[in-house]
Amino acid sequence: MTNTKPLSKRAQLAKMVGRKSGATVETLRQQLGWQPHTIRAEISRLRKTGLVVTCTAAAKGSVYKAQSQPVAVEEA
Numbered sequence: 001m002t003n004t005k006p007l008s009k010r011a012q013l014a015k016m017v018g019r020k021s022g023a024t025v026e027t028l029r030q031q032l033g034w035q036p037h038t039i040r041a042e043i044s045r046l047r048k049t050g051l052v053v054t055c056t057a058a059a060k061g062s063v064y065k066a067q068s069q070p071v072a073v074e075e076a
Helices: 009-017 025-032 036-048
Strands: 053-056 063-066
Touching: 009 025, 009 036, 009 063, 025 036, 036 053
Parallel strands: none
Antiparallel strands: 053 063
């Protein structure tokens, strides 16, 4: 049996916005169980690590996409 540590929520957030399609606030809210203001705050913290995250308006809501990989994502 492998002893793999589950991803922190911040690492999950980075992985989700790093997908080619990005992620909407609603998708992130459902997956992480966070309020929208918490999601936006954590995206700001990811940006401080060097991750370039863009936000575009879409019919389904704001879509966040990572354009480059972060320097390091801390475990929260």
